[in-house]
Amino acid sequence: MDQDIFYQFPKIQFLTHFPDLNIELWIMREDQNHPEISGNKLRKLYGHLEKIKRLSTSNKPRLITFGGAYSNHIAAGAAAAEILGCASLGIIRGEELANNTAQSKTLRLAQNKGMDFLFVSREAYRNKDELQRRVSSFIPDAYWIPEGGTSLECLEGFNFLKALDLTNFTHLCSASATGGSLAGYSQLLNKNQKYIGYQVVTNNLILSTIKELNPVNFDQIEVRDARWGGYAKKHMAIEKIINIFDKDYSIPLEPVYTAKMFASLLQDIEEGRYKNGSKILAIHTGGLQGR
Template sequence: MKSSSQQLPLILPDGISVTVKREDLIHPFLSGNKYRKLYYNLEKAKKEGFTRLLTFGGAFSNHIAAAAAAGFHFGFETIGIIRGEELSDKIRENPTLRFAEQQGMKFDFISREAYRLKAEAAFVEALQAKYGAFYLLPEGGTNELAVKGCEEILEEDDKIKYTHICCAVGTGGTISGLINTSGSTQKVLGFPALKGSFLSEDICKFVNNSRWELINDYHFGGYAKINEALIRFINAFYAETGVPLDPVYTGKMMFGVMDMIAKGYFPEKAQILVIHTGGLQGIEGMNKILAQKKMPLIINE
C-alpha cells in the first residue's frame, strides 16, 4: 500500500524542505500506522483460524477504533478491554468508543489497577477463560508483525531523497519499522507523546541499527496533554498547508520539527520527511474536552 507525499508550501531557512508522507489518507478508518500495524497481524489471525480479536486501549485510542474497523471489514469479532470502569456508561458521549461499538466491538471496562496487569500471563488466561479463543493484539498494536508492516512505509525513493525521517512515537512500533528500512545516510527522529525514557528500551528490541534518536522535548507534559500554544500551531499549520494534525501525536511531532528548524538543529539544505501517522479520529473527543475547559478548538475541516 502506497501513500502520497506532499511538500509543504513553507518558507524555511537554509534551503531546508519539509515533505509530509500522508499515511493518514490510506483508508478512512484504517489509516496511517494502524493499517501498517494490523496488516500482517490480521493475515496471521486468519491463517491460524481465529475469528475473534482482543485488544486493549483507553478512552480515545486510535488503536481501539482501528481494530474495531478492521474486525468489521475483515469479518472478525472484536473485544476491547478498556482502561477505566467509569467509561462503561459514557459510550454514547465518547466518539471513539461510539464508533468502535458501531463497528461491532464489545467492551470490557476494567479498573486502571487491573489494566496494568494486561501483559501478565494469568491476566490473559483469565480473558481466554471468559471469552474463548482469540488473537491477541497488544495495546497500541506493536509487536514483531506490526514492525514488519511499518517497514513498508518508506519506498525506495524515500531512502535516497531525504536526509531525515521524523515520526510521532507512541508504543515504538512505527519508528522501529522506519529505522530498520531507512537509508544508510539517513537519521530517524522520533517524537514521543509520552513522558519517560522507557521507550528507548522497547525500540531497541526491534531495530537493527543506531541511526535514530528520540526527541523528548515536545510531549507537552505527557500523553494527551496539550495547551493553547499547541492548538494555535495545529490550526495555523492546517490553514497554511491544508494538512490536518491530531493533538496527541502528529501535532506535537510537527510542532517539534518546526521548532527545531527555527533553532538550527537541522543542517543546511536538509530534506526532511515527516510521517503522518493518522490519528485524526481523536480530534472530536479532544474538542469535547477543550470545550468543557473553554479552550480554543482544533480545526480540521
C-alpha cells in the same frame, strides 16, 4: 481485507522551506491510506490481520486488544475485526465511561463496528498478562493484539514501503508512543539517514522496544520529547499548529500525536537542531478520528 489498500504508495508532498537555513520540510500522507484504519494503524495491524487469516480456518478467533477510551488503536482494531468478520473485544483503561460509552467518539465508532468492551481500573490495566490470563479462561478462542499493536508482527506491514525512493531525504520523523511505528518506519532508512521520533507520552521502555524490533537501524534513531504538558493534554501551541496546518496547507492534524510532532519539529528547526541543508520527511500517522 482488500489487499490493494496495502499496496498503494502514500503521497509525499512539499510543505515549506526555511531559506536562511536551506532546510526543506516534506510530509508523507499516511493519514490518507484508509478511512478507518488510517496511518500507522494500517501498517501496524497488517501482520496481525494476516496471522488471524492464516490461523482461522472455519472458526474465526475473537480479536482482543487493549487501549484507552480515546485510543486510535481501539477504533482501528474494531474496524479491522469487522472487515475480517471477527468478533472483537476492547479492554479499556479506566472505568469512568463504563456506563457512558456515548461520551467517547472512539468508543462509539468501535461499538458501531461490533466491538464489546471490558472496562478495567487503571491499576488492573497495568498488569496486562494477568488480564489476558483471566479473560482467556472464558474466551479461549482469542487472537490477542498488544496495546498499540506493537510486537514483532507489526513490522510486516511496513515492508511494502521499502520500495519508496526516499534517498533525497536526510531525516525521517514521526510521532511516537509505544515505539512500534518508529521501529517499522525506520526500516525505510538508508545508512546516511536519521530518524527522529517525537515522543508524546512518557515511556521509559521506548528505546529498548525499538532496539528489540529494529536493531539494524537503531544507531540512526533519536527520540525527542514532544509531550507539551503531558499525554493528550491541551496546549495553546498545539491548537495554533492545527489551525496553521488547516489554513495554510489544508492538512488536518489531531492534537495528541501529529500536531505535537510538528510543533516540536518546527521548534527544533528554528532552534538549529537540524543542520543546514537538511531535507526532512515528516510522516503524518493519521489518527484523525481523535480530532
